[in-house]
Amino acid sequence: MSDLEYERRLWPRIKNAFRVLVAFTFSHVGVCGLVVGYMICGAFLFQMIEKQEPNTQLEDVRKIRNETANELLSIVLMFNTLEKEEFFKLANAAIKNYTEEIVNAINLGYEGEPLNNQTHSTSVPTENVSWSFSGAFLYSLTVITTIGYGNVAPRSPWGKIATILYGIIGMPLFLLYLSNIGDILARGFKWTFARCCQCRWNCVKPRRYLDNGQLDEEAVPDEEEQITVPISLCLALMVGYVWGGGLLFANWEKWTILDASYFCFISLSTIGFGDLVPGDAISSTPGREDEIQLSFILCSLYLLLGMALIAMCFQF
Amino acid sequence: MGGGQSHNQQGPQGPSSSHGPNNGSVLATKKQQHENANKCSPAKVKSCLRTFFAHLFSHIGLCILIVGYTIAGALMFEKLEKTYEMKLIGNRTANFKKLRLHYVSELWNITEQFNVLYEMNWTSAVEKELREFESRVVATANTAGYSDVKDDLHWTFSGALLYSVSIITTIGYGNTAPRTAWGKILTMFYAVIGVPLMLLWLSNIGTLMANTFKFAYSHACCISSNPSSSSRSVQTKRTPSSKTEPSSIQVKYSVSAMTCETQVVQAQQNMHQRALNRREQRAKLRSLDPSAKQVLMECAEYNVNMDQDERSRRILHQLHSDSGGNGGEMLNISGMDEESSDEVESVIDMRGVTRGGDQSDLRGLNGGRGGSVMEISVNSNGMEGTPSRIPLLHHKGGGVGGIESGPDLVEVDEYHCGGGGSGSDGSASPSLNKYHLPRTEQRVPVSLVLTFVVLYIMGGAAVFSVWEKWGFLDSAYFCFITLSTIGLGDYVPGVSFGSAGTKEGQAQLIVCCLYLVLGLAIIAMSFNLVQEEVAAKVKDIARHIGIIKDNPEH
Numbered sequence: 001m002s003d004l005e006y007e008r009r010l011w012p013r014i015k016n017a018f019r020v021l022v023a024f025t026f027s028h029v030g031v032c033g034l035v036v037g038y039m040i041c042g043a044f045l046f047q048m049i050e051k052q053e054p055n056t057q058l059e060d061v062r063k064i065r066n067e068t069a070n071e072l073l074s075i076v077l078m079f080n081t082l083e084k085e086e087f088f089k090l091a092n093a094a095i096k097n098y099t100e101e102i103v104n105a106i107n108l109g110y111e112g113e114p115l116n117n118q119t120h121s122t123s124v125p126t127e128n129v130s131w132s133f134s135g136a137f138l139y140s141l142t143v144i145t146t147i148g149y150g151n152v153a154p155r156s157p158w159g160k161i162a163t164i165l166y167g168i169i170g171m172p173l174f175l176l177y178l179s180n181i182g183d184i185l186a187r188g189f190k191w192t193f194a195r196c197c198q199c200r201w202n203c204v205k206p207r208r209y210l211d212n213g214q215l216d217e218e219a220v221p222d223e224e225e226q227i228t229v230p231i232s233l234c235l236a237l238m239v240g241y242v243w244g245g246g247l248l249f250a251n252w253e254k255w256t257i258l259d260a261s262y263f264c265f266i267s268l269s270t271i272g273f274g275d276l277v278p279g280d281a282i283s284s285t286p287g288r289e290d291e292i293q294l295s296f297i298l299c300s301l302y303l304l305l306g307m308a309l310i311a312m313c314f315q316f
Numbered sequence: 317m318g319g320g321q322s323h324n325q326q327g328p329q330g331p332s333s334s335h336g337p338n339n340g341s342v343l344a345t346k347k348q349q350h351e352n353a354n355k356c357s358p359a360k361v362k363s364c365l366r367t368f369f370a371h372l373f374s375h376i377g378l379c380i381l382i383v384g385y386t387i388a389g390a391l392m393f394e395k396l397e398k399t400y401e402m403k404l405i406g407n408r409t410a411n412f413k414k415l416r417l418h419y420v421s422e423l424w425n426i427t428e429q430f431n432v433l434y435e436m437n438w439t440s441a442v443e444k445e446l447r448e449f450e451s452r453v454v455a456t457a458n459t460a461g462y463s464d465v466k467d468d469l470h471w472t473f474s475g476a477l478l479y480s481v482s483i484i485t486t487i488g489y490g491n492t493a494p495r496t497a498w499g500k501i502l503t504m505f506y507a508v509i510g511v512p513l514m515l516l517w518l519s520n521i522g523t524l525m526a527n528t529f530k531f532a533y534s535h536a537c538c539i540s541s542n543p544s545s546s547s548r549s550v551q552t553k554r555t556p557s558s559k560t561e562p563s564s565i566q567v568k569y570s571v572s573a574m575t576c577e578t579q580v581v582q583a584q585q586n587m588h589q590r591a592l593n594r595r596e597q598r599a600k601l602r603s604l605d606p607s608a609k610q611v612l613m614e615c616a617e618y619n620v621n622m623d624q625d626e627r628s629r630r631i632l633h634q635l636h637s638d639s640g641g642n643g644g645e646m647l648n649i650s651g652m653d654e655e656s657s658d659e660v661e662s663v664i665d666m667r668g669v670t671r672g673g674d675q676s677d678l679r680g681l682n683g684g685r686g687g688s689v690m691e692i693s694v695n696s697n698g699m700e701g702t703p704s705r706i707p708l709l710h711h712k713g714g715g716v717g718g719i720e721s722g723p724d725l726v727e728v729d730e731y732h733c734g735g736g737g738s739g740s741d742g743s744a745s746p747s748l749n750k751y752h753l754p755r756t757e758q759r760v761p762v763s764l765v766l767t768f769v770v771l772y773i774m775g776g777a778a779v780f781s782v783w784e785k786w787g788f789l790d791s792a793y794f795c796f797i798t799l800s801t802i803g804l805g806d807y808v809p810g811v812s813f814g815s816a817g818t819k820e821g822q823a824q825l826i827v828c829c830l831y832l833v834l835g836l837a838i839i840a841m842s843f844n845l846v847q848e849e850v851a852a853k854v855k856d857i858a859r860h861i862g863i864i865k866d867n868p869e870h
Contacts, residue, residue, distance in 0.1 A: 065450070069442045076427055076438075084424065091420045098446065099412065102453050148802035150490045160793040167800055262500040269507055271488030274805060 028180045035144075039300075042140030042166050043133055048160045050131045059104050068098045116314040132289070135279075135298035141300050144170030145307060147267055149274030182311030189312060193229055234313040241309055242268065245302055253278055254296060267299075268306045375524055378517050382484075385513060387830075389480035389506055390473060393548060395501045398471045404495065405469070413600050419449045419625065474825035481829045484510035485836055487803030522840030533760050636820075692727070762849055765842045772838055776831055783824060798829045 054091075068298045071179045096219055100130075130152040142149050154160050246261030253260065255276065265277045276297045281293040384536045426441045469475075470492045478494045483506055494500050587619040781791035786807065810824035 021420035061450070065443060065446050068441050068446060072423065072442055073439060081636065085323070087424060087427070088420055091423055095416050095420060095449070098449075099416070099453060102450050141800055146486070146800055146802045148797065148804045150803070153804045155807035157789055160789060164403060164796050165792060167796070167802060171800060214807055258497055258500060262504065265504050266488065269486060269511060270801070271483055271486045272803065273488045273490035273493045275490055275493035 028184050031180045033208055035173060038170060038173060039137060039140045039144065042170070043137040045162060045166070046139055046154070046159065047131055047133060047136040049152055049156060050136070052225060052236070061102065064098065064101045064105075069095055072108050113172070132293055134293040138296045138300055140166070140170075142272060143167050145270055145303065146171060146175045147270045147272030147303070149272050149277050151274045151277045151280070165181045176309060178311040181308040185308060185312035186315035190229060202300055206316070229316045231316070233315055237309065237311060241306055250279065252298070264302075264306070268310060325535070362781050369828065375520060378520055382517050385510060386477065386480045386484065389483070389510070392502065393499065394476035395481055396496055396502065397476070397494055398495050401469065401471050415452060416771050419445055472822060474822040478810070478825045478829055480506070480806075481833065483507050484514040484802060485510055485801060485832065487798060487801045487832065489808050491805045491808045516838040518836060521837045522844045525837060525841035526844035529845060530760055531765075534653035534757065624849055747838040759849060760845050762846045765845050769838060769842050772835060776835065780809055795835075798832050799839060801836075
């Protein structure tokens with residue numbers, strides 16, 4: 001066939017392929033990948049935007065520290081003979097001031113000077129764990145699921161604008177994901193449930209007989225369609241998942257079981273206080289950043305699966 | 317005609333009389349209506365009041381329930397957490413004091429060490445101590461869980477109130493969070509009950525506000541409406557939730573059939589044409605089902621009673637002459653119960669026949685779908701099972717008429733508005749448009765709703781930026797994060813430096829609660845208003861792109 005004909009035939013095929021691709025993206029499996037991809041993009045975006053902030057924080061705190069030291073020096077120099085009580089009183093006041101300043105800085109996200117950085121040189125501090133890739137990933141997750149922990153939050157104006165836009169697009173996307181995944185899981189669950197019930201019923205329920213006395217095999221598929229999973233089973237599933245997550249996180253994060261289940265519940269209901277967040281306990285001891293990142297990832301997976309389960313239960 | 321007039325004077329009383337499909341009661345109440353044609357019977361008033369209070373309590377009751385639940389939660393949590401927090405604060409203060417003392421004595425030691433003050437050494441030593449101190453503070457802040465280690469009390473009443481609200485709306489700021497074990501357990505239970513309750517309330521109030529909004533919008537539109545706008549609304553395809561396209565096509569077809577018919581009737585330019593049309597019309601009318609004729613008669617009656625429409629009088633006359641002895645049946649119309657609603661449906665279908673369309677087609681549409689058209693015209697709650705013609709019989713003066721215009725209401729009454737506008741001999745046509753019957757269902761444009769939401773966010777941002785001394789961007793960011801129920805908690809009104817625990821801070825917290833609850837209601841309302849349109853648009857786009865292949869039926 002001629003080139004022109006071939007082209008004419010090719011173009012509809014390309015369009016068709018494109019159409020199939022787009023349909024797949026918005027279909028069941030595709031939407032999962034879409035959501036995960038969106039979160040990864042968000043992670044990169046936020047990481048890029050927010051990474052710069054801690055440096056200025058550090059500079060500010062250093063400046064404050066210098067000022068306090070100078071103040072103390074002037075206190076000392078003020079007295080020709082240094083009285084202990086006087087010194088204590090004034091130094092106390094100075095340190096109190098210093099404490100307040102540190103606290104304000106903490107409020108604004110300051111995380112402390114890394115202890116291995118002893119010099120005053122302009123060496124870059126070790127990577128700020130909150131806005132590492134996995135931290136940013138968790139943050140993106142909390143935005144689009146509307147959990148919103150808040151332990152990491154954008155400080156820069158661009159970060160805030162990015163959060164707003166990211167949320168506006170991400171939240172409907174996540175709802176789409178939930179409905180799709182809920183659908184699949186619900187169907188799968190119903191099917192499994194029907195099979196189990198079938199096994200049970202085959203032993204108990206009298207079989208239906210057709211007119212000619214033969215066993216009515218076709219009755220069974222009908223029942224599958226009308227299977228309603230009892231609510232108690234859904235509730236048990238949810239409670240079990242929260243409990244299981246509690247055990248997992250208690251083990252991993254060294255929380256109590258109550259704290260861990262509380263954390264799971266608060267996260268899965270998308271309330272998301274943020275008072276307990278994985279990685280908090282570990283972050284106080286430096287050098288274990290890999291574990292922290294792993295715990296972030298684990299938490300994200302747990303949340304994704306948990307919300308899918310909730311969506312599934314709603315489909316029943 | 318007398319019977320027709322008495323119907324008109326009854327005002328919006330028809331619907332409640334046809335509450336049940338019970339023939340006997342309907343006839344009895346109808347008789348009662350006949351007797352008390354000119355005054356409101358006590359039974360009428362009572363049932364009106366009853367429905368009014370039912371509505372009121374369902375909305376108000378739920379509101380009160382929510383408020384009560386929130387306040388109860390606030391009191392409960394405050395009691396649980398306050399003592400613990402006081403203890404914690406006391407501990408913390410003591411700890412810090414000790415810490416400070418420790419470091420100050422260290423400084424003293426350092427100072428004593430250097431008999432002669434070498435500034436550099438002293439300064440570096442001091443700096444080292446300060447840095448240690450600082451890391452201790454940071455560590456304390458982290459483990460204590462509070463991002464701010466100040467001494468402000470979090471668990472005041474308003475703080476607890478904001479906490480409860482943040483739980484049941486699933487916002488979850490986190491600036492105030494339970495520390496005691498019982499607090500955590502109770503939080504979980506509180507959420508399990510509170511979140512569905514809140515969702516219920518939101519859907520309830522969302523629907524209410526959406527209806528109000530639509531009402532206001534349609535009124536605003538009607539005030540500035542012209543015939544073209546009312547006839548435009550004829551084209552609005554309203555798909556009922558459970559039934560799908562076929563019934564809406566039915567009604568659209570019949571509605572346009574009606575307008576077409578009136579246009580046919582009105583396309584009379586000269587006597588010959590007029591006579592011809594009259595003959596045609598008579599033939600058409602004769603070919604109608606008796607019940608169809610009845611309905612047409614009612615329409616015409618209504619028109620005649622409203623403003624002496626020449627055309628309608630003609631139709632009426634013809635109908636009367638055709639129907640002969642059937643005139644007496646008109647009296648029973650308002651009492652028609654559910655059964656004959658099917659007949660009415662077939663009437664509406666059959667009217668399409670007069671247009672000259674294929675009769676068999678329409679019968680196919682009609683068959684076996686009894687009541688689908690009726691469903692369209694009925695209140696979405698299904699509370700009044702009124703046949704569709706009731707609005708045709710009642711004054712506009714009655715206001716909304718008997719039917720609450722849920723999203724499923726179709727303008728069967730378009731006959732009047734659309735037809736009246738294009739008549740050549742319609743001297744009464746402008747006046748006809750005045751009598752816009754139970755409000756036409758205008759769909760609120762998405763842009764308007766979005767603008768409303770954005771304005772609310774901006775307004776809140778302005779207020780909070782002034783009150784809390786945040787920047788405008790920060791306030792807008794806060795409003796967005798709150799209303800989307802993300803609730804990061806980095807910005808919370810009423811807990812900023814120096815204002816927590818004060819009267820002003822508490823007032824700010826309460827205003828924040830009100831703002832976010834109202835904002836959520838507005839968002840629920842906007843979802844209600846735009847979901848159909850957005851879904852339709854998305855489907856359109858998808859079809860356009862080609863994701864969804866066109867169905868042959870569409």
